[in-house]
Amino acid sequence: MAWDTQRTRRLILDAAVAEFAAQGPEAARMDRIAAEAGVNKERIYSYFGNKRQLFAIVLTKELERLAEAVPLDEETASDLGEYAGRVFDYHRAHPHFIRLLHWEGLHTPAGEPVAAQAERTAHYADKIAALAAAQRSRRLNPGIPPQDLLYAVIALAGWWFATPQMQRMLMPGLNDDPDGRRAALVRLVRILSRTDP
């Protein structure tokens, strides 16, 4: 039978995303990734180097996916609440990403460079530019610097996923109500971004 090395690579990466997101880069086990992917552990090392490198590759891939899935242009920027809702939806459908982002944040010492830093900086710059454009055409509250608006969207859309244990403590009545949380998020961001205060 013919080799299918691309498939092997993909199997490893898929398993690695799940393992790293679930366990973090320290507690993740290369043996588990190999077993989950159904390949030999040595394949991981020959294809992707060591554990750190694999984590960086996994993170970069997930960043690309997010960037594709939730674009922000002047049009979408004019309803920022709904945009935040879509970011929330993405996290809900792909909970791996934001966990990886937080693992990175917690494990990266201050000042240390991170994976794909230049691309990510450019990516945020694009979003900020889109927000600024929407502000100039008065479809978005111009009273808040666009960086701060983007920060608010990212933080408000993401916090629940990073600290899920807070849900039960902060909202003890309802046990897990993602639709309600999404609606609240959209409302909050709409208040921040409405043009006429």
Add this chain to the structure above:
Amino acid sequence: MAWDTQRTRRLILDAAVAEFAAQGPEAARMDRIAAEAGVNKERIYSYFGNKRQLFAIVLTKELERLAEAVPLDEETASDLGEYAGRVFDYHRAHPHFIRLLHWEGLHTPAGEPVAAQAERTAHYADKIAALAAAQRSRRLNPGIPPQDLLYAVIALAGWWFATPQMQRMLMPGLNDDPDGRRAALVRLVRILSRTDP
């Protein structure tokens, strides 16, 4: 010389807070904690049980400290922006806490109970009640459910500390400007909480 077991316990806990916050519960090393505290490793096990238990104790202690340091009553609730600023100040002065909270969030499987859950739930309930009271007396925007307001404050005040690597990418121009970030936070929360929109 007389034994001073209380001092030993405190030394261990202080070292453990620093080590767990910096490295996370997986990468934290009991040997490092012992060395940093200047005591024998065995002391940790006899006083605090195993690594997991020590982490839970550390987290609970830090939660108590935060609760004391940043109380929220009807009075402070009426300037919620400034309250958010003070939460930010606390994180800046004690960066350990929010890192521990995120380590907990990432390492706790969904539905699993967490340390001091009942106390924390009650604590949040108090804060929500204070916000609701300020809303009734019209010193705070009553158009947003108090849980959502509290969520927004926590998320907006905390996000930078959980993902510090994003600072350079989201705000590439200025290299580390905590005062500016604090001011932006206060502004965002004021917009959310102003009574007359």
Add this chain to the structure above:
DNA sequence: GGGAATTCCAACTACCGAGTTGGAGTTTGC
């Protein structure tokens, strides 16, 4: 002062996990 209880610690064990190796099977190019 002496015996029980407690505190301390150097050295140890047992295990686990990242990374390696040597060789067997498979494909490709000619």
Add this chain to the structure above:
DNA sequence: GCAAACTCCAACTCGGTAGTTGGAATTCCC
């Protein structure tokens, strides 16, 4: 068809780490 190059894998090494132990030093209490 054959050799070079590549792909696969079971089994291994080796360093590190959570947790333990046995005993020495110290304190307490009568």
